[in-house]
Amino acid sequence: MTARRRNVRRLAAAALVVGAVFLFSGCALFDSPQNTFAPHGEVAAKQRDLFFIVMWPALAIMIGVFGVLLYSLWRFRQRSENEPPPVQVHGNTRLEVAWTIVPVILLAVIAVPTLADIVELGRQPRDDALHVKVMGRQWKWQFEYPDQTDATGAPVLVFDELHIPVGREVGFTVESADVIHSFWMPQLGGKIDVIPGRTNHIWIKADEPGNYSSQCAEFCGLGHSAMRFRAIAESEQDFEAWIAGGGQTSPTGISAAGGE
Numbered sequence: 001m002t003a004r005r006r007n008v009r010r011l012a013a014a015a016l017v018v019g020a021v022f023l024f025s026g027c028a029l030f031d032s033p034q035n036t037f038a039p040h041g042e043v044a045a046k047q048r049d050l051f052f053i054v055m056w057p058a059l060a061i062m063i064g065v066f067g068v069l070l071y072s073l074w075r076f077r078q079r080s081e082n083e084p085p086p087v088q089v090h091g092n093t094r095l096e097v098a099w100t101i102v103p104v105i106l107l108a109v110i111a112v113p114t115l116a117d118i119v120e121l122g123r124q125p126r127d128d129a130l131h132v133k134v135m136g137r138q139w140k141w142q143f144e145y146p147d148q149t150d151a152t153g154a155p156v157l158v159f160d161e162l163h164i165p166v167g168r169e170v171g172f173t174v175e176s177a178d179v180i181h182s183f184w185m186p187q188l189g190g191k192i193d194v195i196p197g198r199t200n201h202i203w204i205k206a207d208e209p210g211n212y213s214s215q216c217a218e219f220c221g222l223g224h225s226a227m228r229f230r231a232i233a234e235s236e237q238d239f240e241a242w243i244a245g246g247g248q249t250s251p252t253g254i255s256a257a258g259g260e
């Protein structure tokens with residue numbers, strides 16, 4: 001190997017490593033704030049599980065198909081200029097039956113948990129659920145607690161800071177005051193479209209206390225990137241205390257518990 005070729009190889013290897021570092025730095029292996037692979041609630045966990053139920057078989061199929069393809073390309077390549085054409089084959093009943101039946105079985109198996117979750121995640125929240133009315137606005141989130149009132153007797157109303165009790169379902173009705181937004185709490189569940197003139201529904205349940213970084217997930221104008229909110233899951237007592245205080249949030253809309 002010439003020195004020049006060695007250098008090219010080294011450069012290519014270095015480029016590969018640097019590229020991989022950039023690529024994988026976007027992957028959150030751990031419990032980072034918006035990592036949907038680290039769910040903190042029942043809905044987010046179900047959604048993550050469904051993803052894997054589809055992804056692992058798909059990955060196995062991809063490796064199998066590309067494996068056979070690459071093997072065939074190499075094994076049956078043309079070895080010399082004057083090689084005669086290979087034997088021409090038409091149809092193979094056994095293979096065709098197999099690659100029809102196996103996908104049918106696989107899809108049927110995947111359909112069971114998928115349909116079960118579609119029904120479960122789309123159902124009405126339970127009777128003891130907390131009800132929150134969400135209004136998406138350019139560019140902030142308005143949360144109204146119709147069953148919780150402040151000192152004046154008006155429903156508690158806050159912006160960009162959602163407080164919810166841990167271990168209890170929260171049922172949201174979601175509306176828009178202007179354009180289409182998307183309501184998303186990556187570690188708790190979602191997302192759901194926020195559409196003018198339409199009321200959408202979603203429920204979630206937080207498993208443990210935390211401050212869950214959440215956001216609008218649909219481009220909705222110049223302020224879209226700032227349309228974030230905090231979902232603060234706390235004990236029932238802390239939640240009641242927060243309600244009793246009229247749902248006070250810090251002036252920035254980011255609670256002291258935010259740590260940001």
Ligand code: CUA
Nearest residue numbers: 181216218220
């Ligand atoms: Cu609201 Cu993007």
